[in-house]
Amino acid sequence: MKHFKFIAIMFIFFIGLLGIFSTTNANAANTNDHYLANIKKKGTLVMGTSPDYPPYEFLGNKDGQNEIEGADVQLGQKIAKDMGVKLQVKSMGFDSLLVGLQTNKVDMVIAGLNKTPQRAKSVSFSNSYYKSGTGLIINKDDKNKIKDYHDLKGKAVGAQVGSVQYDSVKKLAGVSTKGMENANDLIMALKSNKISAVAMDQSVAQAYANHNSGIVTIPSGLHSGDSDNNIAFSKGANSLVQSANKTISNIKKGNQYTNKFIPTAINEMPNNKNQSTANSMWQYKDFFISGIENTILISVISVIFGIILGVIFALMRLSHNWLLHVVAVCYIEFIRGTPQLVQIMFVYFGLGAIVNVPALTAGIVAISINSGAYVAEIIRSGITSISVGQNEAALSLGLSSKQSMRYIVLPQAFKNIWPALGNELVTLIKDSSLASTIGVGELMYQMRAVQADTYKGVAPIAIIMVIYFIITFAISRMMKYFEGKFNHGTND
Amino acid sequence: MEPMIKIENLTKKFKNNVIFENLNAEVNKGDVISLLGPSGAGKSTFLRCINMLGEPTSGKILLNGKDLVSSSSKELIQLRTKIGMVFQGFNLFENKSVLDNITLAPIKVKGMSKEAAENKAYELLKTVGLDSKADVFPASLSGGQAQRVAIVRALAMDPEVILFDEPTSALDPEKVGEVLNVMKELANQDMTMIIVTHEMEFAKNVSDQIWFMDEGKLQEKQTPDGFFNHPETKQAKRFLSKMI
Numbered sequence: 001m002k003h004f005k006f007i008a009i010m011f012i013f014f015i016g017l018l019g020i021f022s023t024t025n026a027n028a029a030n031t032n033d034h035y036l037a038n039i040k041k042k043g044t045l046v047m048g049t050s051p052d053y054p055p056y057e058f059l060g061n062k063d064g065q066n067e068i069e070g071a072d073v074q075l076g077q078k079i080a081k082d083m084g085v086k087l088q089v090k091s092m093g094f095d096s097l098l099v100g101l102q103t104n105k106v107d108m109v110i111a112g113l114n115k116t117p118q119r120a121k122s123v124s125f126s127n128s129y130y131k132s133g134t135g136l137i138i139n140k141d142d143k144n145k146i147k148d149y150h151d152l153k154g155k156a157v158g159a160q161v162g163s164v165q166y167d168s169v170k171k172l173a174g175v176s177t178k179g180m181e182n183a184n185d186l187i188m189a190l191k192s193n194k195i196s197a198v199a200m201d202q203s204v205a206q207a208y209a210n211h212n213s214g215i216v217t218i219p220s221g222l223h224s225g226d227s228d229n230n231i232a233f234s235k236g237a238n239s240l241v242q243s244a245n246k247t248i249s250n251i252k253k254g255n256q257y258t259n260k261f262i263p264t265a266i267n268e269m270p271n272n273k274n275q276s277t278a279n280s281m282w283q284y285k286d287f288f289i290s291g292i293e294n295t296i297l298i299s300v301i302s303v304i305f306g307i308i309l310g311v312i313f314a315l316m317r318l319s320h321n322w323l324l325h326v327v328a329v330c331y332i333e334f335i336r337g338t339p340q341l342v343q344i345m346f347v348y349f350g351l352g353a354i355v356n357v358p359a360l361t362a363g364i365v366a367i368s369i370n371s372g373a374y375v376a377e378i379i380r381s382g383i384t385s386i387s388v389g390q391n392e393a394a395l396s397l398g399l400s401s402k403q404s405m406r407y408i409v410l411p412q413a414f415k416n417i418w419p420a421l422g423n424e425l426v427t428l429i430k431d432s433s434l435a436s437t438i439g440v441g442e443l444m445y446q447m448r449a450v451q452a453d454t455y456k457g458v459a460p461i462a463i464i465m466v467i468y469f470i471i472t473f474a475i476s477r478m479m480k481y482f483e484g485k486f487n488h489g490t491n492d
Numbered sequence: 493m494e495p496m497i498k499i500e501n502l503t504k505k506f507k508n509n510v511i512f513e514n515l516n517a518e519v520n521k522g523d524v525i526s527l528l529g530p531s532g533a534g535k536s537t538f539l540r541c542i543n544m545l546g547e548p549t550s551g552k553i554l555l556n557g558k559d560l561v562s563s564s565s566k567e568l569i570q571l572r573t574k575i576g577m578v579f580q581g582f583n584l585f586e587n588k589s590v591l592d593n594i595t596l597a598p599i600k601v602k603g604m605s606k607e608a609a610e611n612k613a614y615e616l617l618k619t620v621g622l623d624s625k626a627d628v629f630p631a632s633l634s635g636g637q638a639q640r641v642a643i644v645r646a647l648a649m650d651p652e653v654i655l656f657d658e659p660t661s662a663l664d665p666e667k668v669g670e671v672l673n674v675m676k677e678l679a680n681q682d683m684t685m686i687i688v689t690h691e692m693e694f695a696k697n698v699s700d701q702i703w704f705m706d707e708g709k710l711q712e713k714q715t716p717d718g719f720f721n722h723p724e725t726k727q728a729k730r731f732l733s734k735m736i
Contacts, residue, residue, distance in 0.1 A: 411587045
């Protein structure tokens with residue numbers, strides 16, 4: 001009987017999850033064409049992009065502030081202006097962009113995006129605003145060995161996951177494709193000879209080659225990847241597509257994208273090729289500081305909620321009420337059985353389709369919920385480690401079960417599980433880096449920004465590694481200190 | 493006179509296993525009762541039912557006419573404040589100092605002021621010779637000291653009756669005396685007590701009544717003199733023959 005109930009609950013739980021997805025899709029299909037009117041009413045057009053793709057989009061450093069700039073942003077501004085609204089630019093991982101569109105996180109995506117039949121199934125594309133070719137970045141030493149894509153046979157070639165270049169490299173016989181999420185990682189892999197070449201958009205390749213010594217760019221000769229860059233809108237948002245097409249045809253008249261937007265963007269790009277690494281990193285100290293602030297903010301709030309949730313679910317799991325027990329077991333097992341990265345994306349995109357939450361909030365919610373499950377198990381083990389006699393003595397004196405839990409059992413349990421909680425806290429701080437995937441400006445994200453800006457791959461990694469270590473080491477020292485305090489009170 | 497505690501048809505079963513069945517007994521104010529019997533007879537289980545730490549399967553436990561078994565959890569808390577309990581393993585709160593162990597319930601349950609509760613605790617500690625230990629934690633007490641503190645903790649609530657669950661069984665032999673002396677002193681002050689014990693001398697000299705439990709029944713309820721010198725049932729005879 002008990003098992004049956006358990007399975008039933010699990011089943012209902014999953015149906016609920018599926019329900020969330022189906023409503024998401026229904027939203028996208030139904031709201032047929034009030035798109036343009038809605039945006040005019042809102043007064044802002046939200047553009048999604050992945051700012052690691054200079055000169056199309058990148059994070060500029062304006063008076064110590066992160067600002068997304070680039071040729072695509074200028075295009076976005078023009079489109080917004082023609083609609084008579086303001087442009088707001090939202091940053092996300094490249095892979096998350098189209099999901100963001102489907103879940104109404106953004107109104108349009110301009111991200112050097114190419115139109116493919118698969119993508120066209122789930123989003124609507126504008127006309128092409130720019131024709132890009134595929135370039136190859138190779139190490140200078142290989143200049144004589146690799147002339148175009150024919151020379152890549154038997155070699156490993158990197159490309160950004162989800163990009164058109166990735167697909168065209170994948171189709172080449174005898175070439176092993178290494179997909180990575182981030183362009184900077186590809187360059188680093190190239191420099192450390194993990195891969196022999198990187199295939200990416202020609203203008204982007206040129207920008208990277210200009211800012212990195214030791215690498216050069218060549219035309220790939222691969223034309224399967226030649227494609228038009230298009231703007232993506234929600235499926236069926238024809239009014240927006242039409243409005244954008246008007247702007248695009250105006251721009252095309254003077255070939256403005258190539259002649260004006262790209263040169264302006266290249267001008268805006270920070271040029272610090274000649275600076276020492278230390279110097280250029282110091283210039284970006286504000287990035288790191290704001291990263292630290294956000295990392296600590298996420299961690300502190302998540303720890304507090306994690307412990308609150310942990311106590312609640314531990315008590316529920318230990319409860320004699322089978323419903324509370326089953327709910328707690330489902331929560332704990334489900335959260336512990338799914339990757340935190342997936343949970344973060346689910347909260348932001350999945351639940352975000354119902355209630356619109358900012359990325360930072362979504363990140364904190366997901367991390368708190370995740371931490372709650374682990375803390376619940378730690379606390380449960382702490383509670384069961386306290387002898388029943390302690391509780392019985394409290395009850396015999398007339399304390400209620402609640403008072404006994406609060407004054408007698410939990411304080412002792414917390415003392416016993418203190419080291420385990422310390423571990424959990426350190427893990428949580430490190431795992432907060434996962435929030436960078438949904439565009440939360442914590443340390444990991446800022447590192448990406450600095451990498452993209454400075455074209456320095458390793459130094460920012462080393463810096464945040466040290467920062468993470470300083471934070472976590474300080475935390476574990478602090479936990480030790482309090483542990484000592486506990487023991488001072490109670491030990492012989 | 494209406495008895496303070498009246499136990500009616502009390503039965504305890506674990507699934508199909510009968511621990512005891514249809515126990516009936518009465519306790520008058522000021523009575524000192526020793527509950528004897530072979531180990532495994534269900535004495536402790538019976539005792540723990542009296543303050544509902546263990547729930548009986550059926551029957552009634554009346555304290556001043558009020559039934560504990562059928563009372564709500566709120567009423568039960570109220571009734572428990574009148575029934576003190578001393579455990580075999582002391583069960584002092586390990587996260588609290590001796591003083592806080594004693595004052596916790598008076599402050600949180602009875603709403604006593606901290607000052608009044610502490611004054612009372614010091615006074616009671618003095619009577620058992622442990623006022624110097626007020627600020628130490630239970631881990632640093634000897635077994636005898638811990639049990640004396642546990643008795644004081646129960647006394648601090650001004651209970652009408654105190655249940656003792658083998659209070660000296662976990663003590664080193666040389667520490668047994670100091671705890672029994674405290675209990676003897678309580679008996680002299682007319683505290684009502686029910687004591688599960690294996691200390692035959694103590695039972696003989698201090699109790700007003702012996703309850704002998706075996707095979708799930710209260711086989712005999714007798715004066716100490718009657719029980720030790722003229723046991724009626726064969727179970728009691730067998731028990732006593734083994735004890736000597």
